[in-house]
Amino acid sequence: MYQFKPISERMQRMHQLIRDRVIQSDSETAMITTRCFQANENLIPYLRRPTVLKAICEQMTVRVEDFEMLVGNTSKNFCGTGYAPDWGGAGLLPFVIESGMWTLREDGLYHNPDDEELRMSIAPEDYENLKSITDYWKGRTYNDIAAAWQPKGYEELCRMNVSATLKGAPLLMMPSGHLTPGFKKIINVGYGAIRKQAQDWLDSHVNNLMGEDVNKNLFYTAAVLSCAAATSLLKRYSEKCLEKAASCTEAKRRAELESMADSLAWISENPCRTFREACQAAITYQYILRLSFIGDIGSFGRFDQYTWPFLKKDLEEGRLGMGEAQEIVDCFFMKINSMYGGGVIGVPGGGDLIKIIGIGNTYLHTTIGGVDPKTGEDASNPVTSMVLESLARLSLHDPTISLRVNKNTPAELWALALETSTKVGGLPLLQNDEIIIPGTMKELGFTLEDARDYAIIGCQEITGSGNDYSAANGVAPPHSSIHYSVLLDMAINDGKNPFNGEQCSIHTGYLYDMKSFDEVKEAWRILASYFIKAQVSLNNYLEYLVQYHTPHPMLSISLDGCMESGKDCTWGGAKYNSYGGTATGLATVADSLTAIKYMVFDKKLCTARELYDAVMANWEGYEPLRQQIINEVPHFGNADPYADEQMTWVINTYYNTCKECYSTRAKIFKAGLYGAADHVGQGYTTWATPDGRLAGTPIADAASPVQSRDINGPTAVFASSLCYDHTKFMDGVCLNIRLHPTALSRDDGIIKLRDMVKTYMDNGGAEAQFNVVSTEALHKAQENPDQYRNLVVRIAGYSAYFVELTRDCQNDLISRHENMI
Known part of the structure; x- marks a missing residue:
């Protein structure tokens, strides 16, 4: 068994503060932003955005905590959050206070209700400040601009409730992003x-x-303004460190603060010299991107690759020991956790979206391992293991860590990764270089060297490292995915959504009038093609707005191609350009098609009318038929070609339609199979489906089988998952498997799991992730949450502390089949 290193006292303290946080909102950045907009109303957006950023960097509160060796913040309070009023939401918090939803308590702060999953607060003076700017922002936010006009077809897309696009919901909900910034350039070139x-x-x-x-x-x-903003902020942190050093009575800490001040002043202009400086430059750049209100970046890239050369030099020259380096890595990843601001920009607590995106998730995915871009040889190094150490020892559910594996990944690293999975559920994700590298070349046009340097972002999405404006979840998330199980219900119901009774412009006919199974499939294909293109059309309109109103000069300065071409990344300046979406839970569609084929057309165990009536009745009065379908019909995930055939067809149909979509900036619309916890969210508004699923319950998660329908063990799940070509899905693939802890309780269990995953990947599997937790433990955690406070589980596109999940997400995880090896 791997022996993990001890945690320093100050890192334990930092971890406890993060776990116990009550996120305190403040008005500081909102007020600076408002004043800057008021003073520059006629300045074109491309120059106004970096002007606002520069003002924030020059005026905001800078914090240096007593326990930190890396600094950075985006708000006045540790683990706090600010607001971006130009994105909306500045008036929402005053509303929840005035309506009585938040109450003033003995600590002098307004707090949200205790029964909400996320704990938040705000001081009265910050509430008054936000209230004072509410009128100014009415009609001026980016969503107000987007809402002024939409292309024909938007109304139907909203009305049919087949995506996140709903009437009244923000069109520009959050800034575009979903990519890997150019950390190497920031570190090695400098501002x-x-x-x-x-x-x-x-x-x-x-x-x-x-x-x-x-x-x-x-x-x-804008590039000059952006660099000046970064330089100003870093110098202010340097001055803050010197200020704290002057009053520090402990010699070792005083020397550390003085060294930090020197480093911060240096990297404000120059390339990094040391491991700590490289880590500081990366974390500060991410903070600055967030201050420029690019909150959906989703990556720290290949952290071990861009920091290891500095650590190697530090070790060789005697500046740093491995213990000190591990503490820096620990601090780095807890700084990421302290970036969490409570959900979507401007929305206190993230609203209903918290049910899908979870609590405490920054989506700053970090990639380790993999191959050297130039040689193709395994490039894992000591920092690779140190990241896994931080993850396991501190029980961190965020950020998501992906370990890139290849044919030469060391056995010791495999063992550490799988041992880590027993401590923090689902982490690290295992990404297969042997599939993803050729896939990015084939699908995205990457060169071999750039393909070898890919990184994972957000939930699962695949991007280039600092050279790719990938917009992997759409240019304006979450407008990128369709609810395909809803479309199946519509396909067998003449184009009408049985959940809300709305009729779309396409009439497909009713299941009971269809003469062949091919007619059923064709009805779904027509609707899928129509609504994918409808969603992409809206996304293309929003891309036009993004290019003018919300470009990203601070991000563009680090991306290969932008400085060379003089073009912002949103204009197509990056070396690579694409965008994409995802299809969550296609196994529900596939199993439903299999049920129709098996029950109606092949075995003739019921009539099409009987099955149609049962689905439309939400199975009420048809329980025997429902149980027959659940127990007799083959299901995807069991290595049964009869069921897997439909999954192959559904996935390829989705992929083929994505290949027909494009925009002015990007000729590539990527297909993906991931989705945070969207399978739970989609389930709320999906009527009953022919596979026996009840209305309102979760659909299948990501690329995984329907919950509890995979009964032949993990090898069968892997075999079924190979029924389609994973190299086509370069927006990311997410396959979840739950294992009972006894499967890995012995050394040979780790070896068996490693060999099983390697076999799967040798045969074409792109990704795998595991929850190593028993059903019994999950039930106990529901009953006694305090005793299981640090139990980390993987939902689909994110990990979370189990006790902080909604009850529906908890039950969804419990419902998944518990596998033995």
Whole structure:
């Protein structure tokens, strides 16, 4: 068994503060943003955004905690949150207070109700500040701009309730992003050199702007402002460290603060010199991106690859020991946890979306392991293991960690990864280089070297490292995915959604009038194609708005291609451009088709009318038929070709339609099979389905089998999952398997699991993740949450502390089949 290292006292303290947090909102960045908008109302958006960022970096409170060796914050309070009023929401918090939903308590703060999953608060003065700017932002937010006009077809898309696009819901809910920023450039080049490159272009083009030079002039001007903002903030952190050092009575800590001050001042302009500086530069850049209100970035990239050269040099030159380095890594990942601000920008607590995205999830996915981009040889290093150490020892559910594995991944790293999975459910995810590298070349047009350097973001999405504007969940999340199980109900109901009774413009006929199984499949295919393209059409309209109103100069300065071309990443300046969506729970569609084929057309065990009536009745009065379908009809996930045939067809149909979609910026619309906990959210508004599922209950999660329908063990799940070509799905694949802890309680259990996963991946599997927890333990955690406070589980696209999940998400996890090896 692997022996994990002890945790330092100050890291234990930091961890406890994060676990016990009550997220305190404040008005500081909202007020700075508002004042800056008021002073620059006529400034074009491309220059106004970095102007606002610069003001925030120059005026916001900077914090240096007593237990930190890496610094950074986005709000006045530790583990606090601010608001982006231009994105909306500034008036929502005053509303919940004035309505009595939040109450003033003895600590002098307003608090949300105790029965809400996420604990939040706000001081009265911050409430008054937010209230004072509410009127200014009425009609001025990005969503107000988007809501002023929509393309024809939008109304139908909303009315049919087949996606996250609903009437009254924000069209621009959050900033575009979903990619891996250029951390290597920030670390190895530095803000000073980037700013000089931009300024040199500007100086050489005074009174000489021809053709697209005007756009480039705007871009490079914004780049100069962005670099100046970053430099200002880092120097202010340096000054704060010196201020704290001056009053520090403990010699070792005082020396550390002085060293931190020197490093922060240095990296404000220059390339990094040490391991700590590389970690600090990466974490600060992410904080600055968040201050520029790019809250949906979703990645820290290949952390072990861009930091290891610095640690290697530190070790060789005697500046740092492995114990000190491990503490820096511990601090790095807890700083990520302290970035969590309570959900969607501007929405206290994340609203209903918290049921899908979970609590405490920053989605700052971090990738370790994999191969060297130039040689293709395994590139795992000591930092790779240190990341897993931090994850396991501190019981961190966030950020999600993906371990890239290949044919030469060391056995010791496999063992550590699987041992970590027994301590923190579902982490690390295992990503297969042998499938993803050729897949990104084939689907995304990456060169071999860039493909070898891929990183995972958000839930599962695959991107380039600092060279790819991937918009992997759509350019304006969450407008990127369709509820395919709803479409199946519509396909057998003449295009009408039985959940809300709305009729779409396409009439497919009724199941009982269909003469062949091919007619059933064709009805679903027609609807899937129509609504995928409807959703992508809306996304393309929003991309137009994003390019003008919400571009990303602070992000663009680090992405390969943007500084070279003088184009913002949202304009297509990055080396690679794509966008994409995901199909959550296609196993529900596939199992439903299998049930129709088996029961009606092949075995003739019931009539089409009988099955149709049973589904439309939500199975009331048809329980014997429902049980027959559940227990007799083959299901995906059991290595049964009869069922797997339908999953193959459904997935390929989805993929083929994605290949027909594109925008002005990106000719590639990627297909994905992931989805946070959207399978639970989609289930709430999906009527009963022909596979025996009841209305309102979860659909299958991500690319996994329907809950409890996989009964032949994990090898059968893997075999079924290979029924389609994983290299096609370069927006990411998510396969969840739950294992009983006894399966890994002996050393040979770890070896068996490793060999089983390697066999799966050798045969074409792209990804796998495991929950190692018993049903008994999950029930006990529901009954005694305090005793299981640090139990981490994997839902689909994120991990979470089990006791912080909604009861529906908890029950969904319990319902999944418990496998033995």
